[in-house]
Amino acid sequence: MFQTFLIKYGEIFLKGKNRYVFEDALVDQVRNAVLKVEGEFKVHKYLSRIYVEAVGEFDYDELVSALKKVFGITAICPVLVLDDEGFDKLKEEIVEYIDRTYPDKNMTFKVQSKRARKNYPVESMQMNALIGEALLDAYPGMKVDVHNPDIFVYVEVRERIYVYSIVIPGPGGMPVGTAGKGMLLLSGGLDSPVAGYMISKRGVRLEAVYFHAPPYTSERAKQKVVDLATIVAEYSGPIRLHVVNFTEIQMAIYEKCPEDELTIIMRRYMMRIAEHIANETGCIGLITGESIGQVASQTMQSLACTNEVCELPVYRPLIAFDKQDIVTIAEKINTYETSILPYEDCCTTFVAEHPVTKPTVKVIARHEERLADCIDEMFKTAVEGREIIEIK
Numbered sequence: 001m002f003q004t005f006l007i008k009y010g011e012i013f014l015k016g017k018n019r020y021v022f023e024d025a026l027v028d029q030v031r032n033a034v035l036k037v038e039g040e041f042k043v044h045k046y047l048s049r050i051y052v053e054a055v056g057e058f059d060y061d062e063l064v065s066a067l068k069k070v071f072g073i074t075a076i077c078p079v080l081v082l083d084d085e086g087f088d089k090l091k092e093e094i095v096e097y098i099d100r101t102y103p104d105k106n107m108t109f110k111v112q113s114k115r116a117r118k119n120y121p122v123e124s125m126q127m128n129a130l131i132g133e134a135l136l137d138a139y140p141g142m143k144v145d146v147h148n149p150d151i152f153v154y155v156e157v158r159e160r161i162y163v164y165s166i167v168i169p170g171p172g173g174m175p176v177g178t179a180g181k182g183m184l185l186l187s188g189g190l191d192s193p194v195a196g197y198m199i200s201k202r203g204v205r206l207e208a209v210y211f212h213a214p215p216y217t218s219e220r221a222k223q224k225v226v227d228l229a230t231i232v233a234e235y236s237g238p239i240r241l242h243v244v245n246f247t248e249i250q251m252a253i254y255e256k257c258p259e260d261e262l263t264i265i266m267r268r269y270m271m272r273i274a275e276h277i278a279n280e281t282g283c284i285g286l287i288t289g290e291s292i293g294q295v296a297s298q299t300m301q302s303l304a305c306t307n308e309v310c311e312l313p314v315y316r317p318l319i320a321f322d323k324q325d326i327v328t329i330a331e332k333i334n335t336y337e338t339s340i341l342p343y344e345d346c347c348t349t350f351v352a353e354h355p356v357t358k359p360t361v362k363v364i365a366r367h368e369e370r371l372a373d374c375i376d377e378m379f380k381t382a383v384e385g386r387e388i389i390e391i392k
């Protein structure tokens, strides 16, 4: 029944030149999103509005769910687009529209008209009153509530006339492409996919790096990370995933460094390698799923130690989140079921029974010196030997 969708976005922050950058990026992202939906769609910007127009047959639910993944969209409104055939005809059309859209008419409403084309013969206030009256006459169950109505009936008079009342919330955020690119440290756990989603929601493009340790971690564990990246990419757009073989470095740490510092030293090498690849690929920040106090390697002292090895800013969007808050987002974005699959992680294979919780940079750095004779070569091998997987 609807062929056209009005795309709403937060306009409050958009002034001057930024507005075009934002809108153009949003149009691009909407175009990418509808490419994945069966059918033909035209996406265009018209007088600071973005419209998606279906040319022929399409699946409404499929289109809406694709648009619900486009950051920057605050609402998706299926609209009825009418030619101007006089105000009486418009009233009739709206009465019919309400009938088609709401089988149960026991509801309150408010008409919100906007006369963007000033030569239209009826003023906005008058339109509100007259259309309201027509609806009250047609449907005894409907009542006006100007403060807190169940539905708003929006009527916008432009070259053509747009009528809508269904407002489907979008994800909000900023369109991907309006910020820089970040390097996500993506493990197979719950947290890092959520962290990637959240940073991407601010308009940041993602690359990702995964450290695996075959044969201690399996092909299935790697596939799980690919699957998670694929889910995140539904929101963030394509992700280039760098799969780094970490076994050699991990074994060296295991053999030469104090057992209780294994995780922290390992995490420092992950950060170093991630930063190296970030610099090579034009990423201007690192992203992790860390949260204060969640595990020994995420106390403030431990975070200070892992943070110390890189110069790029490290974005930790989950830093103050409880696990349950993270789970809630993971469920919402559909990474949860994949994240909880039980495949081993390289961190769990080499974990100490009593890891340090209050490491100091000085002590950790001193113990890392035990790797001095081999680490540069291993680092180079790990970086150069990485596998690159393009996630669409």
Ligand code: ATP
Binding pocket: 184, 185, 186, 187, 188, 189, 190, 191, 192, 193, 209, 210, 211, 212, 270, 287, 288, 289, 290, 294, 295, 297, 298, 345, 346, 347
């Ligand atoms: P997650 O649920 O994201 O795995 P976690 O609670 O298991 O996190 P850690 O294992 O301490 O926490 O890892 C902290 C962060 O370090 C992760 O959120 C992720 O960003 C990064 N990380 C950990 N292991 C890996 C890995 N094998 N490959 C890439 N990044 C990793």
Ligand code: MG
Binding pocket: 187, 188, 189, 345, 347
């Ligand atoms: Mg983990």
